[in-house]
Amino acid sequence: xxxxxxxxxxxxxxxxxxxxxxxxxxxxxxxxxxxxxxxxxxxxxxxxxxxxxxxxxxxxxxxxxxxxxxxxxxxxxxxxxxxxxxxxxxxxxxxxxxxxxxxxxxxxxxxxxxxxxxxxxxxxxxxxxxxxxxxxxxxxxxxxxxxxxxxxxxxxxxxxxxxxxxxxxxxxxxxxxxxxxxxxxxxxxxxxxxxxxxxxxxxxxxxxxxxxxxxxxxxxxxxxxxxxxxxxxxxxxxxxxxxxxxxxxxxxxxxxxxxxxxxxxxxxxxxxxxxxxxxxxxxxxxxxxxxxxxxxxxxxxxxxxxxxxxxxxxxxxxxxxxxxxxxxxxxxxxxxxxxxxxxxxxxxxxx
Numbered sequence: 001x002x003x004x005x006x007x008x009x010x011x012x013x014x015x016x017x018x019x020x021x022x023x024x025x026x027x028x029x030x031x032x033x034x035x036x037x038x039x040x041x042x043x044x045x046x047x048x049x050x051x052x053x054x055x056x057x058x059x060x061x062x063x064x065x066x067x068x069x070x071x072x073x074x075x076x077x078x079x080x081x082x083x084x085x086x087x088x089x090x091x092x093x094x095x096x097x098x099x100x101x102x103x104x105x106x107x108x109x110x111x112x113x114x115x116x117x118x119x120x121x122x123x124x125x126x127x128x129x130x131x132x133x134x135x136x137x138x139x140x141x142x143x144x145x146x147x148x149x150x151x152x153x154x155x156x157x158x159x160x161x162x163x164x165x166x167x168x169x170x171x172x173x174x175x176x177x178x179x180x181x182x183x184x185x186x187x188x189x190x191x192x193x194x195x196x197x198x199x200x201x202x203x204x205x206x207x208x209x210x211x212x213x214x215x216x217x218x219x220x221x222x223x224x225x226x227x228x229x230x231x232x233x234x235x236x237x238x239x240x241x242x243x244x245x246x247x248x249x250x251x252x253x254x255x256x257x258x259x260x261x262x263x264x265x266x267x268x269x270x271x272x273x274x275x276x277x278x279x280x281x282x283x284x285x286x287x288x289x290x291x292x293x294x295x296x297x298x299x300x301x302x303x304x305x306x307x308x309x310x311x312x313x314x315x316x317x318x319x320x321x322x323x324x325x326x327x328x329x330x331x332x333x334x335x336x337x338x339x340x341x342x343x344x345x346x347x348x349x350x351x
Contacts, residue, residue, distance in 0.1 A: 008070075008079055009032045009034055018057045036061070036064075037083065041088075046069065049063060065079075070082070116145060119145050123153060125146075130150075132155065134155050136155045136156070143169050147170060163211060168212075168218075220236050220237075222251075232250075232265060235251040236250065237279060242304055251278075251279045255283045260290050263312060266278045280313065280314045281315050282316055
């Protein structure tokens with residue numbers, strides 16, 4: 001096992017032979033004496049020989065040396081004791097955590113969620129407060145660090161969050177880390193599953209509708225739409241079209257009445273942003289003039305894939321709920337990958 005060298009002498013003087021030489025070696029300086037390790041510092045395989053407690057300090061040192069517990073440095077003559085790691089008492093965990101740092105901007109586990117906590121911290125909390133098979137509830141689960149910690153440690157879990165942005169990230173994270181799929185391995189309660197639910201969400205909160213709509217194509221939201229001027233961009237969908245490079249499609253989401261002007265505006269945005277493809281997600285069916293205007297924007301030709309793609313594509317919520325996806329080159333993940341973990345447990349996720 002692992003061990004460290006520990007001094008065999010201590011300050012002060014004692015009556016008796018503890019201050020006398022051992023094998024012609026004196027304690028290092030005047031006023032010091034041999035200080036034998038306490039029994040709790042001895043490895044469990046060391047058995048006291050008969051009469052050990054009545055031996056002199058020098059005789060006990062001989063026994064420890066014969067047992068291989070004394071280190072003699074190649075230079076110098078001051079022996080040291082081999083204290084093994086597994087017998088060290090250590091310090092109890094405190095309620096102020098200083099040994100787990102925050103997630104840096106370059107950390108491998110960073111997913112881009114602003115309040116993400118280190119999974120090592122949540123694993124410690126879950127271990128300290130539950131046993132395998134217990135249920136862990138996180139009522140403000142954010143990007144799902146508590147959920148992934150519970151899953152990794154064989155706990156059942158329930159996560160709740162108010163935003164579809166967070167729920168989409170958690171679904172992606174569970175798939176990436178554990179190959180867990182919604183409706184198959186866990187339930188998502190509260191997400192629209194039909195057009196009627198999508199319309200209700202749009203009427204209640206158009207920003208939540210926007211984030212949910214982006215999740216249907218795994219697009220990344222563009223900032224916080226509740227702040228600043230409207231840029232005509234609701235999200236980005238990244239795709240690979242060159243070796244070791246990526247491009248991005250502009251995504252717009254509309255929950256109300258739409259017309260041909262919206263398609264013209266999207267065309268201006270993709271020209272302004274120098275983007276090859278624009279995706280228009282609409283709750284209402286497109287009109288014929290909208291379809292004609294989209295087609296007039298032409299095709300994007302990919303030399304790498306040797307294929308052409310419509311520069312403006314109109315996708316209805318009904319189509320997306322039926323499984324349709326944008327026609328673009330190889331789509332890239334909206335978030336960084338998380339470390340893969342194998343497990344087969346099934347759980348619930350509430351939204």
